[in-house]
Amino acid sequence: xxxxxxxxxxxxxxxxxxxxxxxxxxxxxxxxxxxxxxxxxxxxxxxxxxxxxxxxxxxxxxxxxxxxxxxxxxxxxxxxxxxxxxxxxxxxxxxxxxxxxxx
Amino acid sequence: xxxxxxxxxxxxxxxxxxxxxxxxxxxxxxxxxxxxxxxxxxxxxxxxxxxxxxxxxxxxxxxxxxxxxxxxxxxxxxxxxxxxxxxxxxxxxxxxxxxxxxxxxxxxxxxxxxxxxxxxxxxxxxxxxxxxxxxxxxxxxxxxxxxxxxxxxxxxxxxxxxxxxxxxxxxxxxxxxxxxxxxxxxxxxxxxxxxxxxxxxxxxxxxxxxxxxxxxxxxxxxxxxxxxxxxxxxxxxxxxxxxxxxxxxxxxxxxxxxxxxxxxxxxxxxxxxxxxxxxxxxxxxxxxxx
Numbered sequence: 001x002x003x004x005x006x007x008x009x010x011x012x013x014x015x016x017x018x019x020x021x022x023x024x025x026x027x028x029x030x031x032x033x034x035x036x037x038x039x040x041x042x043x044x045x046x047x048x049x050x051x052x053x054x055x056x057x058x059x060x061x062x063x064x065x066x067x068x069x070x071x072x073x074x075x076x077x078x079x080x081x082x083x084x085x086x087x088x089x090x091x092x093x094x095x096x097x098x099x100x101x102x103x
Numbered sequence: 104x105x106x107x108x109x110x111x112x113x114x115x116x117x118x119x120x121x122x123x124x125x126x127x128x129x130x131x132x133x134x135x136x137x138x139x140x141x142x143x144x145x146x147x148x149x150x151x152x153x154x155x156x157x158x159x160x161x162x163x164x165x166x167x168x169x170x171x172x173x174x175x176x177x178x179x180x181x182x183x184x185x186x187x188x189x190x191x192x193x194x195x196x197x198x199x200x201x202x203x204x205x206x207x208x209x210x211x212x213x214x215x216x217x218x219x220x221x222x223x224x225x226x227x228x229x230x231x232x233x234x235x236x237x238x239x240x241x242x243x244x245x246x247x248x249x250x251x252x253x254x255x256x257x258x259x260x261x262x263x264x265x266x267x268x269x270x271x272x273x274x275x276x277x278x279x280x281x282x283x284x285x286x287x288x289x290x291x292x293x294x295x296x297x298x299x300x301x302x303x304x305x306x307x308x309x310x311x312x313x314x315x316x317x318x319x320x321x322x323x324x325x326x327x328x329x330x331x332x333x334x335x336x337x338x339x340x341x342x343x344x345x346x347x348x349x350x351x352x353x354x355x356x357x358x359x360x361x362x363x364x365x366x367x368x369x370x371x372x373x374x375x376x377x378x379x380x381x382x383x384x385x386x387x388x389x390x391x392x393x
Contacts, residue, residue, distance in 0.1 A: 025164065081320055
């Protein structure tokens with residue numbers, strides 16, 4: 001297999017690829033691992049972004065206006081680091097599938 | 104050419120098969136965010152190996168190679184020299200290796216690369232054992248920590264990687280922790296703009312191997328800094344600069360109590376571990392005062 005790519009000077013425009021080559025960016029649906037999910041208390045949240053900074057899957061988005069946090073449930077593993085690190089205790093972990101989680 | 108089946112977050116795929124509560128994703132995302140797309144990764148086997156791809160499936164948007172445990176620094180040397188030969192001075196060659204691939208098996212190739220001052224950035228994420236193969240003790244495992252190869256607790260102290268690195272007189276070396284991401288980003292940024300062999304040693308607690316709830320990863324890392332078990336420092340142009348003095352230097356009781364791997368540690372172990380930490384810190388303080 002030979003692929004065209006951006007090459008630095010003095011090298012041929014095409015190169016041979018030896019061995020297996022990863023060329024499709026994929027993701028595992030890690031959201032299915034979750035047994036607990038974070039729930040934000042909108043009155044307590046000060047939009048500091050600490051949860052988003054420490055979230056291993058980067059699935060928290062902090063908004064400047066409106067509801068402060070939104071979560072990407074496809075990938076949130078439910079580890080609870082966000083709730084543990086929140087300086088205002090605005091996040092609580094609730095059981096996945098509970099009434100509170102699926103209103 | 105990379106085909107995108109999902110939208111990456113930063114330069115990393117959003118769904119990685121790292122354990123619940125593992126912060127390696129965060130290290131990769133922040134490091135690649137700071138370094139930019141003009142980066143080549145070298146990753147030895149270990150927990151981070153899944154970031155180098157599996158078959159046709161890629162997990163990062165930059166090119167990378169999975170090497171062997173013992174030669175990641177040597178592979179990076181070859182890539183960096185190849186780029187130099189082609190007149191490419193701008194691409195960052197970055198190794199992201201675990202503690203097994205750095206402190207144990209890969210130490211000789213890293214030592215060689217540091218001696219020759221190759222133009223590479225070596226990032227070691229340290230989870231203090233061979234976590235990917237089932238928690239075997241490495242030479243980074245601290246005193247009294249229980250692993251499958253040291254079930255009664257490790258009888259000796261860990262290797263001090265950062266002092267081994269500093270003894271090679273590299274242009275830049277630093278320790279960082281997942282408990283302080285802005286500090287980690289600043290150090291990667293600093294390392295990016297320096298030429299020569301740069302080494303970053305990043306603590307990354309492992310919920311599976313250390314035995315604590317996944318939610319406590321950052322708390323455990325922070326407690327390690329507070330007790331002095333992990334010291335934040337920077338080494339630049341022969342000068343050591345220490346971070347804030349640990350608030351609870353030498354008192355490891357709280358740090359040990361958080362983790363199941365220290366459940367067999369008795370008071371004597373804690374005293375020995377605390378004494379070692381205090382001694383090491385005093386030595387680093389002396390070196391920093393020079």
